[in-house]
Amino acid sequence: MNNIAIFGYGIVGKGVRDVIDENYDEFCVKKVFDLPSKRDVLGNLLETDMDKIFADKEIDTIVECMGGDELPHEIICKALKAKKNVVSSNKETLSRHMKEYLDLANDNHVILAFEASVGGGIPLIYPITIQNEFDEIYTINGILNATCNFVLSKMQKEDMSLEDAILLAQKNGFAEKDPSADLKGLDMVRKGNVIATIVCGKELKNDEIPHFGIEKVSKDIINFIKDMGRELRFVVNITFLTKKVSLVVLPIAITPKNPLIHVEYDNNGVLIEDKHNGPITLLGKGAGRYPTASAIMQDLVRIQKGIAFPYEKVGPYQKIVPNLTGSFLCFKDDKFITELVSPTQDELLKYDFICRIEK
Ligand SMILES: NC(=O)c1ccc[n+]([C@@H]2O[C@H](COP(=O)([O-])OP(=O)(O)OC[C@H]3O[C@@H](n4cnc5c(N)ncnc54)[C@H](OP(=O)(O)O)[C@@H]3O)[C@@H](O)[C@H]2O)c1
Structure with a gap:
C-alpha cells in the first residue's frame, strides 16, 4: 500500500x-x-x-x-x-x-x-525527459495555456470578441477571475521554464524570458491574419543551441501546414523537433480536474513501480537568449503598422500587439 x-x-x-x-x-x-x-x-x-x-x-x-x-x-x-x-x-x-x-x-x-505542472493531462514531461536521454532536442513549440487557446479559438472560429471569449472561459471554469497572468504570457513563461530546465539541465530565471501577450488582440487583427491565410496560436518557443537556450512566449501566425493548427479550444499541444525522430506532436486536454489528476496518477504509478526519473541535478544558472528571429507583424490601435525582421525586444515593445509570422 x-x-x-x-x-x-x-x-x-x-x-x-x-x-x-x-x-x-x-x-x-x-x-x-x-x-x-x-x-x-x-x-x-x-x-x-x-x-x-x-x-x-x-x-x-x-x-x-x-x-x-x-x-x-x-x-x-x-x-x-x-x-x-x-x-x-x-x-x-x-x-x-x-x-x-x-x-x-x-x-x-x-x-x-511534476507531470501535471505543464500541459494538464498530456503525458509530456516524462516523454520529453526520456526523448532527451536518447536524442538531441532542437526545438519545442508549446501551446500550454488552455485559457488563451480557448479565447483565441472562440475569436477565430466563432467571431467572438476578446471580452466575450474571456467571460465565456470564466463561465466554463477555464479562466481565473483575473486572467491577466495568462493573457500576458506569464503562465507560459513558467511552463516553458520547467520544460527548458529539464532538457538543458540548467537553472533558468523566469524574469529573463521575454513574453509578448495577447491582451490587445482584436477582431480586426484576427481578420488581418486570416486574410494572410494564417491562424494565431499563443506559443512558448524554446530553441536549444550549443551551450545556449533561447526562449520566448509570443503569438505566432501559423500556416495550416503547422501541426499546431489542430490545437483548438481548451486543448494544449506541443511540437518537438529533434535530431533523429521528428517532428513529434503531443495533443490533449490542457487543464481540468480529471485530466490533471490523471497526470498526477502517472507520476504516482511510476514512483510506485520504482521507475527512475532521469532528472539529474540541475546545473548552474544559465542566461537565456531571447529568440526574436524571423518576421514580426506589429499593430497599434488594432491597425497593422509594420513588419520587422529579427527586431530587438525594445523595438517590439513599442507596439500594442505583435506576432511572429510563419513563412
Ligand atoms: N486547475 C487545473 O486545471 C490545473 C491544471 C494543471 C495544474 N494546476 C496547478 O495545480 C495547482 C492547484 O490548482 P487548483 O486549480 O486545484 O487550485 P485550487 O482549486 O485553488 O486549490 C487549492 C487548494 O489549496 C487550498 N489552500 C490555499 N491556501 C491554503 C493555505 N494557506 N493552507 C491550506 N490550504 C490552502 C485552497 O483552499 P481555498 O479554496 O479555501 O482557498 C484549495 O482547497 C496550482 O499550482 C495550479 O497551477 C491546475
Whole structure:
C-alpha cells in the first residue's frame, strides 16, 4: 500500500482523491492538508498541521496541488528533507526553485515528479525527459495555456470578441477571475521554464524570458491574419543551441501546414523537433480536474513501480537568449503598422500587439 498525503483540496486535489478512491486499491489517501474550513467536507482526513504529516512514517509520498509559491516552497522542502517523494502540479514554485528541489530530492534519495505542472493531462514531461536521454532536442513549440487557446479559438472560429471569449472561459471554469497572468504570457513563461530546465539541465530565471501577450488582440487583427491565410496560436518557443537556450512566449501566425493548427479550444499541444525522430506532436486536454489528476496518477504509478526519473541535478544558472528571429507583424490601435525582421525586444515593445509570422 502506498500512503499519500494531498496538500490542497481544490480542483486538482479533489480530483486526485476521487481517482484514487475509484480506481486504485494500491494507493491510500491518508491525510489531506488544507484550511480548517474544509473540516465539514474532509472530517478526520483533514490535517492542518503539516509537520504531523512529515513526521508520519507511514506516508511515503505527498502530492502538492495548492498553487502559489511561498507555502508550497516550505511544504516541498520539508517533505523532501523528511524523505517523502513529492508530486507537484505547481509550475509557479517549480519554475522558481527547480534546482533546489531536485538537489534535495537527490540528496535525500527520493523522487520529485511534476507531470501535471505543464500541459494538464498530456503525458509530456516524462516523454520529453526520456526523448532527451536518447536524442538531441532542437526545438519545442508549446501551446500550454488552455485559457488563451480557448479565447483565441472562440475569436477565430466563432467571431467572438476578446471580452466575450474571456467571460465565456470564466463561465466554463477555464479562466481565473483575473486572467491577466495568462493573457500576458506569464503562465507560459513558467511552463516553458520547467520544460527548458529539464532538457538543458540548467537553472533558468523566469524574469529573463521575454513574453509578448495577447491582451490587445482584436477582431480586426484576427481578420488581418486570416486574410494572410494564417491562424494565431499563443506559443512558448524554446530553441536549444550549443551551450545556449533561447526562449520566448509570443503569438505566432501559423500556416495550416503547422501541426499546431489542430490545437483548438481548451486543448494544449506541443511540437518537438529533434535530431533523429521528428517532428513529434503531443495533443490533449490542457487543464481540468480529471485530466490533471490523471497526470498526477502517472507520476504516482511510476514512483510506485520504482521507475527512475532521469532528472539529474540541475546545473548552474544559465542566461537565456531571447529568440526574436524571423518576421514580426506589429499593430497599434488594432491597425497593422509594420513588419520587422529579427527586431530587438525594445523595438517590439513599442507596439500594442505583435506576432511572429510563419513563412
Ligand atoms: N486547475 C487545473 O486545471 C490545473 C491544471 C494543471 C495544474 N494546476 C496547478 O495545480 C495547482 C492547484 O490548482 P487548483 O486549480 O486545484 O487550485 P485550487 O482549486 O485553488 O486549490 C487549492 C487548494 O489549496 C487550498 N489552500 C490555499 N491556501 C491554503 C493555505 N494557506 N493552507 C491550506 N490550504 C490552502 C485552497 O483552499 P481555498 O479554496 O479555501 O482557498 C484549495 O482547497 C496550482 O499550482 C495550479 O497551477 C491546475
